[in-house]
Amino acid sequence: PHHCMLSGLWTNDQDSQMEISVLRDNGDFHGQYLTRVTLSGSCAQVSPLRGAQQQLGGEGWPTFAFTVRWDKFSNATTAFVGQCFVDAGGKEMLSTTWLLREAVGSLEEDWKATRVGRNVFSRK
Numbered sequence: 185p186h187h188c189m190l191s192g193l194w195t196n197d198q199d200s201q202m203e204i205s206v207l208r209d210n211g212d213f214h215g216q217y218l219t220r221v222t223l224s225g226s227c228a229q230v231s232p233l234r235g236a237q238q239q240l241g242g243e244g245w246p247t248f249a250f251t252v253r254w255d256k257f258s259n260a261t262t263a264f265v266g267q268c269f270v271d272a273g274g275k276e277m278l279s280t281t282w283l284l285r286e287a288v289g290s291l292e293e294d295w296k297a298t299r300v301g302r303n304v305f306s307r308k
């Protein structure tokens with residue numbers, strides 16, 4: 185019943201913090217992702233994210249996708265796809281599946297360069 189909007193502050197069980205900007209009327213958005221854990225164990229950084237959600241014209245629980253270009257500390261990229269839900273208590277959540285692609289040094293290592301996972305974000 186309630187609409188679910190992506191803009192604002194979100195956090196997940198890995199204590200990542202995600203800020204999504206005000207949406208453009210075509211559903212495009214941008215923002216920042218602060219990770220506290222990294223593949224290399226290097227310190228946390230803020231990285232830019234860009235994405236798009238489906239129009240709210242539907243039932244108001246839009247699907248979306250966005251990518252995070254990990255900056256400064258890593259040569260990796262993560263793509264998230266998911267949907268915004270509102271539970272019975274009116275609590276919003278972003279249920280996502282992500283693909284994390286790290287840079288490898290040779291084509292022979294390409295097979296092991298992509299990780300997949302699921303992750304839920306709640307309002308911070």
Ligand SMILES: CN1C(=O)N(C)[C@H]2CS[C@@H](CCCCC(=O)O)[C@H]21
Pocket residue numbers: 196198200219220221222223224254258259260262282284286301303
């Ligand atoms: C903290 N994370 C998080 O909130 N996730 C949903 C997963 C998927 S992106 C990954 C962090 C990747 C950091 C970039 C790098 O280490 O190269 C992990």
